Amino acid sequence: MTGATAAPTVTLPHGGQLQGAWDQAVRVFRGVRYAQAPRGALRFAAPVPVPPWSGVRDAATFAPMAPQLARAAGAEAPPLGGADCLAANVWAPPAEPGAGLPVMVWVHGGGFFRGAASEPLYDGAAFARQGVVFVSLQYRLGIDGFLHFEGEEHAAPANRGLLDLLAGLQWVRDHIAAWGGDPARVTVFGQSAGAGALACLLGLPAARGLVQRAILQSPSVACQTLHEAAAARRAVAALAGVEPHLAALSDAPQPAVLHAVHRLASDPALRLRHGLGGRNFFPLRPVVDGRVLAAPPLQALAQQWAAHPPDLQVLVGCNADEMRLYHVPGGAIDRVTEAQVHSFAHEVGFPGSAVEALRGMLPPAQRSPGEVLCALQSDYYYRVPAQRIAALAHRWARSAHGYEFAWPSPQWRGRLGAAHGVELPFVFGNLHTATGQELTGAAPPAALSQALHQGWVAFARGGDPGWAPYGAAPPAVQHFGDTALYAPHPQPARFALWDGLL
Secondary structure, rough: OOOOOOOOOOEEEOOEEEEOEEEOOOOEEEEOOOOOOHHHHHHOOOOOOOOOOOEEOOOOOOOOOEEEEOOOOEEEEOOOOOOOOOOOEEEEEOOOOOOEEEEEEEEEOOOOOOOOOOHHOOOOOOHOOOOOOEEEEEOHHHHHOOOOOOOOOOOOOOOOOHHHHHHHHHHHHHHHHHHHHEEEEEEEEEOOOOHHHHHHHHHHHHHHHOEEEEEEEOOOOOOOOOOHHHHHHHHHEEEEEEEHHHHHHHHHHHHHHHHHHHHHHHHHHHHHHHOOOOOOOOOOOOOOOOOOOOOOOOHHHHHHHHOOOOEEEEEEEEEEEOOOOHHOOOOHHHHHOHHHHHHHHHHHHOOHHHHHHHHHOOOHOOOOHHHHHHHHHHHHHHHHHHHHHHHHHHHHOOOOOOEEEEEEEEOOOOOOOHHHHHHHHHHHOOOOHHHHHHOOOOOOOOOHHEEEEEEEEEEEEEHHHHHOOOOOOOOEEEEEOOOOOEOOOOOHHHHOOOOOOO
C-alpha cells in the first residue's frame, strides 16, 4: 500500500488501539509491548502485563533488542538494545477481527544471550502473504533472562526468559483475534535456543492449551544444573568485578556484565577455568531449578506427555552439519586435537569406543579431529535432541513429522555445509538479506526455499507439511538437500550411539 492509504489500525479487546504500517499488502505492527519494561524493580522480576490504555499507540517501529553486544564485539564495544524489549511484532494480511486465520509465533535463537526479533532475516511478510498471522516475540537474554540467583528466588525467579515467552504466548491467546488470527490455531516455531526454549515450555503444565502445533528447528535443549548455574553466576560476577549476588550484579555497570557474558561465550578455555565444564557451549542456559523447570526438557516432555498426552502436532528436525557454523569460520576446525575430542566426549559421557565408532561412520575425508568434534557436538547439541523429540511426539502427541536439512552451503570455500542456521533464510523466504547471503552465498536455490516455506505454512494450516509422519517404519524424515526427498531416518546407527545418554 502506498500513497495516501491510511495506516492500518487494530482495536485490542480492552479498547486501546495500535497503529502500524503497510508493507505492500501486508499490515505490520512493530514493538507491541506484551509486558512492562523490566527495569528498576522489575528487572529480575516475573513479567508484568501492560495495563490497558485508551486512544491510539504507535506501532510502526521495533522495540529495542534485549541488551547484548554485537556478535564480533571487541573489548570496547558499546552495548546494544535496551530494557524495554518485551515486545511482539505482527505481520498480518488484510482481515477482519476474528477471521480465523492460522497464527505462527516465532522465537529467535542466539544462545540465550543475543539475538532479536527485529533481525531482517526474521521479517514475517512472506508468511503473511500466505494468509498467516505471523508474530515474533522478544524475551530477556543474558543475566536478565537466565542467570540463576539461588536462594533469592523471591526477588528473581528462575528462567525469567522462559516466563517472558509464556507471557507472550498468553498475550497472543488474548489478543491475536484483533488481527484476524485464531487463538485455537497457534503454531509456535523457533530455532536453536529459541527451539530449546519452546521445548522447555511444551513440558510445562502452565503452557498446556496455549499452542496447537510446534516446529522445532535444531532444538538446543541442554540445560544447567543448579551447580552449573552457580558456577556461571560466579564466573560472570568475577569477570565483571563484582560479588556473585543479586544486588551486586544489579548495580554492576551494564557494559561490564555484557562483556563478561560475551567473553565466556567466545572462549572455551575461559569457561573451563571458571568451572563451567566443556559441555556448556554457552555460559547461560535455562536452569533445572525445581520450580519453573522441574526436569531437563526431554525428561519433562516424557513425563508430562505420558501423564497428559497433548493435543499437539509436532514438526522437528536438524541440519546435517550443525557445528560447522562455529568451527569452520576462523579455521578452528583445523586446530582441534584428539585430546579435545576425547575431553568433550568425557564431559558428556560418550565412551571412547563410541568416538571411534562415530569416526568410522564419517566419510574418509571427514575423520580428522576437527571433523569428529563437529559431528560429536552436532549430535549432542542438536541432532539427537531433535530425534528424541520426534520419537516422544510420535508416541504421545497427536502427530509427529521430521526433517533433515542437508543442502551444502558454498560459503567458506564450500566447507560450511548444512551448518547451524543455514535453513533459516530458506524457511523465511528471505534469501536476499545480508545474513541470509552470509549463510547461503549469492545464488541459493529458490526452489528449496519454496519447499521449506510452503511446508512450514502447510503445517501451520492443517498439521500436514506434505510428507508422511515420523511414525512410519522405519522412522522417516523429509530430507532437504539439492532436491527434497522423503527417506528413512539418516544414520540410525549413529543416533543409537547416544542411547542412554540423552
